[in-house]
Amino acid sequence: MSAPEHASHKHGPGRYVAVWAALLVFTALTVGLGRIHLAGGWSIVIAMVIATVKASLVVLFFMHMKEHGGASRLVLATTLVFVALLMGLVLLDNATRFPLANPPTEATLPLMPPGPDATLPAAVPARAAH
Amino acid sequence: MSLSPVSIPPPSAEPAPLFNERNYLVAERGWRSWLTTLDHKRIGMIYLVLTLVAFLLGGIYAMVIRVELLTPGPTIIEAVTYNKAFTLHGVIMILLFMIPAIPGIFGNFFIPLMIGARDVAFPRLNLLSVYLYLAGMLIAIFGMIHGGADTGWTFYTPYSTTTITKVWPILLGGFILGMGSIVTGLNFIVTIHTLRAPGITWMKMPLFIWSAYATSVIQVLATPVLGITLLLVAVENVFGFGVFDPARGGDPVLFQHLFWFYSHPAVYIMILPAMGVISEVIQAFSRKNVFGYRAVALSSLGIAFVGFFTWGHHLFTSGQSAVDAGVFGVLTMFVGIFTAIKVFNWTATLYRGSISFQTPFAYVVAFLFFLVFGGMTGIALATVALDVHWQDTYFVVAHFHFIMVGGTITGFLGAIHYWWPKMTGKMYSEKWGLIAATFIFLGFNFTFVPQFLLGNAGMPRRYYSYPERFWPLNVASTAGASVLALGFVIILVYLLLSLKYGKPAGPNPWGSRGYEWQTLSPPPVENFESQPTYPRPPHDYDDANPAKEFH
Amino acid sequence: MSAPGSHVAHHFPDLETQAHAARLGMWLFLATEVLLFAGLFTAYALYRMLYPSAFAGASKLIETSMGALNTVVLITSSLTVALAFHYSKESRSKLAAALLLVTLALGGVFLVVKYLEYSHHFHDGHLPGRFYSYAALQVPGASMFWTVYFLMTGLHGIHVVIGMGVLAWLAVGAWRGSYGGAYSTPLEVGGLYWHLVDLVWIFLFPLLYLI
Structure with a gap:
């Protein structure tokens, strides 16, 4: 003990x-x-x-x-660093991307080139809504 | 006064036997004793058999691919079969061979021996990892027989969620293999933290232990992300939740992020153990302690850490933002720094060493050549503008085969030739060993150097047919692959023959001062006849006339 | 080395080292669990960033009071597990077993509440991907909220069930007096797992219910 x-x-x-x-x-x-x-x-x-x-x-x-303390503190700290790393660099990508390279959002839908609606979110009944 | 870094109180005055009859292999008999064994050495041997079966299977697929590409059009199989062949080649070689092989076999066998422990921290979990591996393997084989997937081992959405081939068994197999990998890594970390014998401080650990430690950290931290990614693809495949489906608001590039968050560090799961092997072998065969121990040891952790910051270089042409691409491109190059630290220190170790060019050392030389070549092309590929030209061409294929085959498998072969006498107590034929190493070295170069040229000329990877101008180089590559395969067959034959006809090896045939050589060959069940103490660092050849002490 | 009948395995020098190894092993396992969830948290963050109004709108369709109730339930169950370990160290095994049973009951309450919420969502068509059929909220990304909602709470729910299995096994052991004094490590590491289940929920609650 x-x-x-x-x-x-x-x-x-x-x-x-x-x-x-x-x-x-x-x-x-x-x-x-x-x-x-x-x-x-x-x-x-x-x-x-x-x-x-x-x-x-x-x-x-x-x-x-x-x-x-000791080793388990190190484990927890390292884990949190890598969680932050995963989230941070993924979000950085989508946040700084050319907008139309993201999936269509309310902001980018009006910017979409005309064409078949196959790529629009299923939840949106029609482009005409905008 | 012994010059050895380990001193074992002699149990009796008798000299050590050349072949230890009371060894772990025969301590218990019968199939059941193997299926329920908790002995880390036996678990290592089980991994040896299982991973070699996987290697054979993956090798057969590799030869099928190379033979199919012998001519520009259809050669022996149909296009969809070809797609399944390269998928399964990748899945088997990566998940069933390269990730588990060195940690599973040599990690299990030698980590306790190298730190003076009786076993790993959790022997039952260790046995569980074997069964997880076996279950993953069987499910993957089931998936191959029942259709097989044609997505490539990367399972990119949306193709993997819409293909008519059956993807889920392979995904499930991958998930279970990942659990096995986590269990192994967790076990090693706890073992290294808690079971080092008195005297083995962190800075006196053998370098193989450092690299196994770094590998385990990656296994524990990265593999769960692969687990959730494979689960998400399976859910997407079966239910259509739309996580990665742009038609439902999902981002397919998110899949690539999550996938490579594991799968890029996985490259270091494969290469770091091989680097550890090289650090051990290079000291034993140049009879010098490593130049810059601290740098080599800590650069393993450096590679493990920086390896997590690089995954985005797989996404340069996938719609990832230019900002992210730039960040990942630069961070990727840091891996080169830590790798270079190792390579320069190894080279400095060789300088003025008294080198004996035996089979394990032949693989050290091959490893250094391939690693530098593969690493330099990797730096080139991390340059965003160059990558746009090379992305998804044979240049990339050649690059990662230089690291994975040239690095990992060469390290694996070095390990098996170095430690075979300790594991089995028998010596293999040195002459055939060097012949096979020559076959491997030449065959490898003839397989993959033409692929660099093909890729640079624009031949895409994973294509079933190609224009006629690529024909000659493809023939060269297939011919090289045949020589490479012949080399592996020779190795298998003489290793198996050595079990029956080989000379008894004695406790330390290489005159190595690694800690693991200070016990009998093969080791007794309890590893050491009595608990050794560790007055000096491993591979301490400083004061030495090493040749006198051994033989 | 170890005395006959002791709990020390042959490859550990003493009970202290063995307990340390078990704790460290469990923390490493918890690290893998955190990173397993991290994949889903990343998907959540990404889609919330892309579809802020859809997430806010969809979040209003789940009952905050139910989530708050479950938060209280899980926090209380964490307390009872911690107390069970505490009393096991004082060798009051029966009390420890009783506290574990209370924890199990609280886990059951959590699952029942979750079931009620799920059936409400199934009824109203608050469902992921192609199953989404809630007519009153039709904006890009609305179904994505439910995708991450069901994936996150579903994976968490699976962990609750596994944790309850572990606790039931520990409760039986505690009742039989298998643990006590210095050898309460199984209770400690089992408790760590349950606390992780609580930790994940502590983050899920504000992220899903309080947008």
Whole structure:
């Protein structure tokens, strides 16, 4: 039995309940803020910040990353880097692409050259709608 | 006082036997003992047999492709059969041979031996990985018999979601193989973290361990993305959810992003273990410790890391944005830096070494030649403007065969010739070994150098027929492939013969100072007769008159 | 080395190293799970970027209260799993088993709520790709919301079911007193898996319900 094992044993069940209560508060907060629509992209930013805080609480206390650091911290950090990498470079591609090389959206549909409607989203009944 | 980097307290005064009769192969007998074995060495041997079966199958498809391309028009098979042949050649060679081979066989066998452990961290998971591999293999073979896919191993949408051939069994097989690959990688990482014997610090680990570690990191982090991608294609194929279908708002290029997020790093899953093998063999056969240990060790991690930043170079002509193409093009070139670090350090290791040119070393030389050639063409291909000319031509085919066949398979052959005496306790014919290596080297060049020329002249890959002006070079390529195949057959024959007729190898026929050579050949079930200690780094030839110590 | 009857496998020097290996192995496995979901999160981000109004419109068709309820359910189940491990370390096995059963029940509640939501969507034609038949929202990308919705919640649901299987097995073991004291590692790594299920939902909830 080494030191970290003792450290995890020091606290009683109270800490878990406190974390649980905090998670419930943050859930209520995010639902409440979700009802208010902020201008620009701020709604999603705030929602993601709250989700990240909640996730951090779960990881640190429920999953004991606070006590058992080392290799598992490295694993988590590396994982997050690669998730960010995947999402970041894919989104960068679509965001900087020649618009008509993306699948047709509301913004690009009117720009489409005339032709058969086979490539239009099935959800759109007819081009005439625009 | 022994000069060896490992000191094993001698259990008795007797000299080590030339052939260890109490070895892991005969410790238990019967089929059942093999099917339920938890011994990492036996699992390595099972992988050896299974991956060789896969290699044979993939090789047959390769020869079918080359024979079909012997003439410009139809030669032996129909166009759709040809499409299935190159698909299956790719799937089998990549997913069933190159990704699992070196980690599955040599990783399993030698990682515990090299770090002084009794076994890998999770022996039962290790056995599970064998069965996952077997299941994936059987499902893929089932898919071949029942129609076979004609999409190419890349499964690009929308073709893979609309083709009339049956894609899902191969996708499912790939998914299960991916799970097996993850389990192996996870096991190795935990083993290397937790089971190193006292004395083996991170910076005293053999270089093969470093490359296996880097490989495992890629396996764990990249393979799940392939898993979800294959699942999405299967869902798309069966239900038509429209994830990649522009008619329903989907982006087919997203498929390519997700696919190559795995499949480009997968190239490093294939090549890094081979680089680890080369690092071991080059030290043993030049009797010098590697030049720049730290640089070679850490450049493995560098390749693994940077390898994740490059996948977009497969998408230069797919509608990817120019910004992304530029970013990926530049990032791709960083791989060249880390590879060059390795190549220069290996070359410096050879300098003033006392080189013995035996069969494993012949493959080191071939490896260095092919890797540099393949790597340089890779840098050229990463240049966006040049790639537009070469995309989907035989230039690309030749480039990645230089890395995969010239790199990985040469590394694999180096490994099997280097470690065969330890694994089986027998020596193969050195004369035939060098003859076969010559066949491989010449056959390989005659197969793939003409393909560079064909590609540059504009011959597209995956085409069933071609204009007559491409005929002579295609004949050269097929002829080279035949010589290459003959080389593999020779190797198989003399290795099998050595099992029965080979001389007993003794514990250390090469006089290597790698940690794994300090036990008996073949090793006992418990790996070491008594727990060794590790006073010095592996391959420490510094103080030496190595020739005196061995033989 | 290990005493007779101990839980240390022959290739580990001690229980501490073995527990460390199990934890590290589980974290690596969780990393693979995160990257499995990352593929879907990437698809989500891409299509939300391309079709912002379709996503906002479609998101209004799912009931926030149901998602919030399920969030509370999963967070609470995470608490009970963490407590089960805590009490197992104090060798109160029966209490740990009971807490695991509570967790299982909460997992069941989650699935029932999800089933109610799914049947509502099936009824109204809020479906992916070619199955989409909701006449009131016809803009490009509207069906794509449901594609990512069903893929993400479906994959998450599969994980809930697998996690419940693991927890049931652990509950039986805990009831029989197989774990306790320092040897509570199976409960710990099983719990880690369940917490991951919770973590994924913590992100899915705002992304799907609160646009």
